[in-house]
Amino acid sequence: MYDFTYQKPASVADAVKLLGADPEAKALAGGMTLIPVLKQRLNKPSALVDLADAGLAGISVAGGTVRIGAMTTHATVANSADVKKAIPALAKLAGGIGDKEVRHRGTIGGSLANDDPTADYPAAVLALGATVETNKRSIKADDFFQGMFMTALEPGELITAVSFPVPEKAAYMKFPNPASRYALVGVFVAKGPAGVRVAVTGAGQNGVFRQKAMEAALGKSFSQAAIADIATPADELNSDIHAGAEYRAHLVGVMARRAVAAAG
16 A cells, blocks of 8 residues: 555535545445555555544435445345344345455445445345435436446545435346456346336446336336346447356346346
């Protein structure tokens, strides 16, 4: 690592002030991506602003909405009785992220701010039509994700919480990389007041995306048969050392049908 200063503000306002005063400073959530990057000397921040004490952790359920603070860990989401009752698919997703150590350190806000194209949470946020809350505004899921490792967040803007509408039914299925547990392909299917939404992670060249042909078919008949013949174009998908684009296209269909079956 390169040398840097370490700061641990006691509020969001203090964190924003510290980050705003130093353009080379970086916010630290769980550190699951940032710390390995620092170890490899691929980033050289002048300061780390640790958000652990900024009051951003916690889960609440009210008015048909599950609100999860940005610094809430994956393990907390996975083990939450409230989340299991309201959106069991979200709890299951959180319980399948990485390994035990990652789940106890990684946070939902950190994952979304990083927007790794193979991460799990983006699929849940997009499929459930969630709202990402920041210190400045509220951002709809369809507007938040803007490409691989790209979000709508502006300089000095921190995620404070994510609000998920409780769906009528939902499920998430993924084909994990056996080493990292990242999704080679993950599909989150949800049916709620806004209709059916299908989000795919791990496959798209521009990160998470909605499979709108499947959404339309499932809106008419929420069944595996309704999407059995719907293909995802391979030329829009990633091809790398882990899987080719054609294989990922096949997996989108398989995971989507499994998610529909699990959602009931």
